[in-house]
Amino acid sequence: MKKLFLAALLVAGSFNAFGAACASGSILAQTTAGSCTINGWTLDTWSLGQATQNGYGVNPTSSDILVSFNSGQLGNGTDWFSVSFLNNGLENNGFFTALPGQPNETVNWNTNFSVNGAPIAVVDLSVEGASAAQGGNGQINIQKIVYNPLQPSPTLASNNVIYTGFGNSLNPINIFNNQGNALTRISVADVYQLAAGDLNPGTALDGYTNVFYGVTPQSGVPEPMSFVLMGAGLVGIAALRRRNG
Numbered sequence: 001m002k003k004l005f006l007a008a009l010l011v012a013g014s015f016n017a018f019g020a021a022c023a024s025g026s027i028l029a030q031t032t033a034g035s036c037t038i039n040g041w042t043l044d045t046w047s048l049g050q051a052t053q054n055g056y057g058v059n060p061t062s063s064d065i066l067v068s069f070n071s072g073q074l075g076n077g078t079d080w081f082s083v084s085f086l087n088n089g090l091e092n093n094g095f096f097t098a099l100p101g102q103p104n105e106t107v108n109w110n111t112n113f114s115v116n117g118a119p120i121a122v123v124d125l126s127v128e129g130a131s132a133a134q135g136g137n138g139q140i141n142i143q144k145i146v147y148n149p150l151q152p153s154p155t156l157a158s159n160n161v162i163y164t165g166f167g168n169s170l171n172p173i174n175i176f177n178n179q180g181n182a183l184t185r186i187s188v189a190d191v192y193q194l195a196a197g198d199l200n201p202g203t204a205l206d207g208y209t210n211v212f213y214g215v216t217p218q219s220g221v222p223e224p225m226s227f228v229l230m231g232a233g234l235v236g237i238a239a240l241r242r243r244n245g
Contacts, residue, residue, distance in 0.1 A: 019044075022069040026088060027062035027111065039071035039081045041117035041212070045187070048109055053095070055105035055196075060095040064088050065111070068207075077217040079118070084128075085111050085190065086207035097204040098138070098196035105202070108193040114149065115212060119182030122213035125190070126172030127161050129206030136165040138197025142208050145189045146176045156186070163205070165197065172211070182215050
């Protein structure tokens, strides 16, 4: 009975250590929870930083922005998960829409969190439902910064997804891609800037998404040279047996 009780404590302790499964909720909800797990990774240190605006009336807060999660496995066996920041349907369409006027609406912030677990080899960033008035000077700019909090010079990669009335950047865009130097602990920041411009209907988007991919598993099928080496080894073993016999 004591063994069963100790085993139950160990199992309960392991669940507490890894945290509950990630569930959709505001940035404030993620911060309150502290950490969560998705597809084997632990996500923590959530925050909304440097929120400023012009024309909205109030600043965006960590309760205005919804965090949503997804995960799965590619056909080649690579595990992945995604973290999306979306309109929470509160103040001014969750600050994901900017309208021209007096003054033209602008807003900026940065969302932050950390990933801990199996090595991350690839990070992509995309925006969903983005639009900007054709020919206007409105702009949506989301810069992703990936860094290692344990290194003295932490920035590993940085790139932008940009939408304007004159053309768009690649979407999604690859931020970090290194199978040979995948990291078990990374921090990520999305620096979000939205400017209405001077033409109707201004600028808008539904949200932005980060996708993280683990290391691609090596094939379980031996290569031809492996068969050759295995065959040579078997021949050598057989020769030794005959000599000893």
